Amino acid sequence: SPTIVWLRQDLRLADHPALAAAAARGGAVVPVYIWDEAGEGDWPLGGASRWWLHHSLAALDDALQGKGSRLVLRAGRAIEVLRALMAETGATAVYWSRRYEPGSIKRDREVKAALREDGAEVRSFNSALLHEPHTIRNKQGGPFKVFTPFWRHCLAREKEAVTPDLPATLRSPQTWPTCDDLSAWKLLPRRDWADGFSERWRPGENGAHEALAAFADEVINQYSDQRNFPGIRGTSRLSPYLHFGEISPRQIWAAVAALGAERGVFPASKGAQVFLAEVGWREFAYHLLFHFDHTPTHPLRDEFAAFPWRADEDGTLLRAWQNGRTGYPIVDAGMRELWATGWMHNRVRMVVASFLVKHLRLPWQRGAEWFWDTLVDADLASNTLGWQWSAGCGADAAPYFRVFAPVLQGGKFDGDGDYVRRWVPELASLPNKHLHAPWEAPEQVLTAAGVALGRNYPHPIVDHKEARDAALAAYQELRQGG
Numbered sequence: 001s002p003t004i005v006w007l008r009q010d011l012r013l014a015d016h017p018a019l020a021a022a023a024a025r026g027g028a029v030v031p032v033y034i035w036d037e038a039g040e041g042d043w044p045l046g047g048a049s050r051w052w053l054h055h056s057l058a059a060l061d062d063a064l065q066g067k068g069s070r071l072v073l074r075a076g077r078a079i080e081v082l083r084a085l086m087a088e089t090g091a092t093a094v095y096w097s098r099r100y101e102p103g104s105i106k107r108d109r110e111v112k113a114a115l116r117e118d119g120a121e122v123r124s125f126n127s128a129l130l131h132e133p134h135t136i137r138n139k140q141g142g143p144f145k146v147f148t149p150f151w152r153h154c155l156a157r158e159k160e161a162v163t164p165d166l167p168a169t170l171r172s173p174q175t176w177p178t179c180d181d182l183s184a185w186k187l188l189p190r191r192d193w194a195d196g197f198s199e200r201w202r203p204g205e206n207g208a209h210e211a212l213a214a215f216a217d218e219v220i221n222q223y224s225d226q227r228n229f230p231g232i233r234g235t236s237r238l239s240p241y242l243h244f245g246e247i248s249p250r251q252i253w254a255a256v257a258a259l260g261a262e263r264g265v266f267p268a269s270k271g272a273q274v275f276l277a278e279v280g281w282r283e284f285a286y287h288l289l290f291h292f293d294h295t296p297t298h299p300l301r302d303e304f305a306a307f308p309w310r311a312d313e314d315g316t317l318l319r320a321w322q323n324g325r326t327g328y329p330i331v332d333a334g335m336r337e338l339w340a341t342g343w344m345h346n347r348v349r350m351v352v353a354s355f356l357v358k359h360l361r362l363p364w365q366r367g368a369e370w371f372w373d374t375l376v377d378a379d380l381a382s383n384t385l386g387w388q389w390s391a392g393c394g395a396d397a398a399p400y401f402r403v404f405a406p407v408l409q410g411g412k413f414d415g416d417g418d419y420v421r422r423w424v425p426e427l428a429s430l431p432n433k434h435l436h437a438p439w440e441a442p443e444q445v446l447t448a449a450g451v452a453l454g455r456n457y458p459h460p461i462v463d464h465k466e467a468r469d470a471a472l473a474a475y476q477e478l479r480q481g482g
């Protein structure tokens, strides 16, 4: 009898244990994606993620058709859709890949119990992580809260192998159940803000492997030196593919291991080693989210819940940050890259996040929400970790009193100005010396470069030194209050 494979954040065919097990079971395979917005709990997909999902589902359907199969699309509550599909196809088993967000865990548990009560065979698999959070414990039997020992522990453990490939064809059910029209889900934006996304991205499994191949061919060996410079392509840009499961960390691990295999060297270079550790940060993020499931809205370090944030009643400060109009070029470049492409370089994510929580003293949750809506790689685990790291309130976080100075960060990591010039074109003609602090440039330099502060580019919305002092004072207040 047929097996339903409920696809979620595992939108690929290779290294797919649930699909492989369904094929091996012998009957027909019914791959389904369920559009169940309410089932995502407090974190329904943001706009940029919906754009990605639309294209990813189209790509997955194409790939399944290549195997003589197809992707069934259905909207509705997951349990109801799965029950209907079982009735329509005569399926007796439902397989899926596990998820780790608190809302998904709760929903999946309920679905599993209900289907088992109906008599179905229900199995779930690990397809998203090298090491699932419930399998990792520190010496005291608790979860890790510091990255280095966590990663050392992971490195010492055996890795799961990549799942064997699917057969050339997947058996179809006698009749295919009805399928929604993807466009009817209206995942694509009505306004054309996503035009720049299509230039930058190719969602789907093929796009993921192209990105990995380009990275492993050229960039990976320089990764440890170049990954902090947003003006060059020094990182893999695999994050959205990883989030949607179009490629797995097991596949990435295997590809990186193969690089030095001829010479018997692993990892093949310092770059490869540092890169794998970043994939390790993703694992760490999932570990923290799983074990501390209140952290998407609440700081892991509880004392930070009482932080004296600044009131921004009419939302002026938040909007200036969102729109890339803070007057700090590196911050504005990052926020505009995010809006235009759905992605932002990690170094700049740290700078803009620090700016929001320290210079503007606005709650990190407001930043996390904006990222959630605008990133194509929006991921509850990594986004929560990133924001709490930046706000100094998470596990193994940057200490709060370390305030990134945007002008220095700009000079250090975008010294030749390529990044700022690309995303803040109104400053493009300024010489490097003044590019990261236009308000310090002599009037004639600004005029020659066509920059009119307050007219075509904003004055800084806060003064760096004053903002820094106020942030540190607020931190002192928190510590004394606690």
Ligand code: FAD
Binding pocket: 227, 235, 236, 237, 238, 239, 240, 242, 243, 275, 278, 279, 280, 281, 282, 283, 285, 344, 345, 346, 347, 349, 350, 353, 371, 375, 377, 378, 379, 380, 382, 383, 384, 385, 386, 387, 390
């Ligand atoms: P690479 O440098 O090539 O790294 C390879 C992979 O490792 C990435 O694709 C990613 O899956 C993982 N990774 C790298 N750095 C981190 C990290 N610090 N934490 C967790 N995983 C990491 N990443 C997301 O995937 N989704 C998010 O929603 C997200 N929000 C963030 C918010 C803030 C405030 C900050 C500071 C960071 C956030 N990150 C997030 C982490 C990081 O910025 C991105 O993963 C990275 O920029 C993606 O680019 P890349 O694929 O080229 O990374």
